[in-house]
Amino acid sequence: MRKAKVLRIPPPESTANEPQANPFGLVIFGASGDLTRRKLIPALFRLMRSGLLPKHWYVIGSARTQMDDDDFRKHVRESIRVVEESGPIRTAEVEHFLGRFHYLAGDSQESGYYSRLTKRLNELDKDHQTGGNRLFYLATPPDSYTGIIRQLGEAGLNRPVKTARWNRIVIEKPFGTDLTSAQTLNRKVAQVFKEDQVYRIDHYLGKETVQNILFFRFANAIFEPIWDRRYIDHIQITVAESLGIEHRAGYYERAGALRDMFQNHLLQLLCLIAMEPPANFDADTVRDERTKVLKSIRPIPPDEIDRFAVRGQYGPGLVNGREAVGYRAEPGVARDSATETFSALKLYIDNWRWQGVRFYLRSGKRLAKRKAEVAIEFKWVPHLLFKPLTPKDIQPNTLVFRIQPEEGIQLTFQSKHPGPKLCLDNVMMEFDYRGSFKGPSPDAYEHLLLDCLIGDQMLFARRDWVELSWAFITPILEAWAKAPRVPIYEAGSTGPHEAEALTEQDKRQWRSL
Ligand code: BG6
Secondary structure, X not given: OEEEOOOOOOOOOOOOOOOOOOOEEEEEEOOOOHHHHHHHHHHHHHHHHOOOOOOOEEEEEEEOOOOOHHHHHHHHHHHOHHHHOOOOOOHHHHHHHHOOEEEEEOOOOOHHHHHHHHHHHHHHHHHOOOOOOEEEEEOOOHHHHHHHHHHXXXXXXXXXXXXXXXXXXXXXXXXXXXXXXXXXXXXXXXXXXXXXHEEEOOHHHHOHHHHHHHHHHHOOOOOHHHOOOOOEEEEEEEEEOOOOOOOOHHHHHHHHHHHHHHHHHHHHHHHHHHOOOOOOOOHHHHHHHHHHHHHHEOOOOHHHHHHHEEEEEEEEEEEOOXXXXXHHHOOOOOOOOOOOOEEEEEEEEOOOOOOOOEEEEEEEOOEOOOEEEEEEEEOOOOOOOOOOOOHHHOOOOEEEEEEEOOOEEEEEEEEEOOOOOOOEEEEEEEEEHHHHOOOOOXXXXXXXXXXXXXXXXXXXEOHHHHHHHHHHXXXXXXXXXXXXXXXXXXXXXXXXXXXXXXXXXXXXOOXXX
């Protein structure tokens, strides 16, 4: 496909009106874990370097591993090496950063731990002059969540201290494993924290390109009028990964693709694409609109799940030219596992805007490529002047939000091929982040951590949203649990053949990966 030229207008540089984070103390439960090492510490370091952290702040790492502050700081030092890969960092900066990190070993399920934690927090609030604002971050396995939340409540750590402006908690996904468990967890959280203190993370909402869906839709006048069933034929949301489950068999065996990717990331993408324009840009107004989308999804009748939902599990194959073992041969996976590593769904949104428009969603591991995108497929032209061509002979317009890896937006349209013969060609207008904006986009965790500190809940999942998403997903999980035969697809392919049938029954096709 040929590319058309696109004019790029650079954005203004000013950040003058951006809200500032207050001084804070951050307690990370699960401080010796992968998430802390790979995401949280590098995100904090980058935020500090960008001048987005306040002058006064500190971190307490909490985990069972016996360590003192110095040992923990060695781990922290290792974690920020990844930042060095994008340019040298100054020793003074590193020292300044490390000086903020403290460690408190112990069992976060036991009440004795919390009297020590309270004492340490009180001391460090004074030493670091933070005024007592505290952020508790649950980066532990999910089975520890309720224990920690209960203990925080019993120790009174759920309430802001007198000198503080706020006290908040961040909860990582997975938030429950089905509707009942999510409701139970929500109830337990609500017994201890008010909803405006709770930040349920979905890291997809922190991605620049995902947030840009909102700006694209509501900061441009020309797209919204055609954003409905009159002009759009169908929408495809794809999150394909070439990686397998890595070392996460313990978690993934119980999760599977539908819980791991759909209940959260893919449904959030769907909501951003399908929501109505909010009345303003307040966190709850925007979250109300996202929630309304979930309320409008047509439930899938339990006896028709197979017409709307497909699953698959990767077998052995070649991914990017390298041999990959099948899922059942991965360490820690049962040899007869029925866990799905791929899912695809077709759904409808029953409201005025979207009546009759099909939404196709798919996500899987060990696919041919890593690619995440949302594609808006417009309708065919109603009548074609250029005989002998008919409307079906030409490609309808497609607008694609490329979320990763090559972040950008592209619009395809028809153009006359130069020359005397009548010939149409599909061409593309393209905007790419790298070319248009200087430097790499911030990691999703930088956005989200900063929002927790500022107190902006827009990019976090609200209690009702979480329960509605599980209400939609759970019947599919239940139907699959009753019929545990999972089609196998070849690693490095585009997924199971059954997924093709999902679009072919509507005479549509998945986009190529
Ligand atoms: C996580 C899932 O939430 O998202 C992982 O648990 C998945 O299984 C990951 O690999 C994908 O995130 P990203 O940002 O790499 O697309």
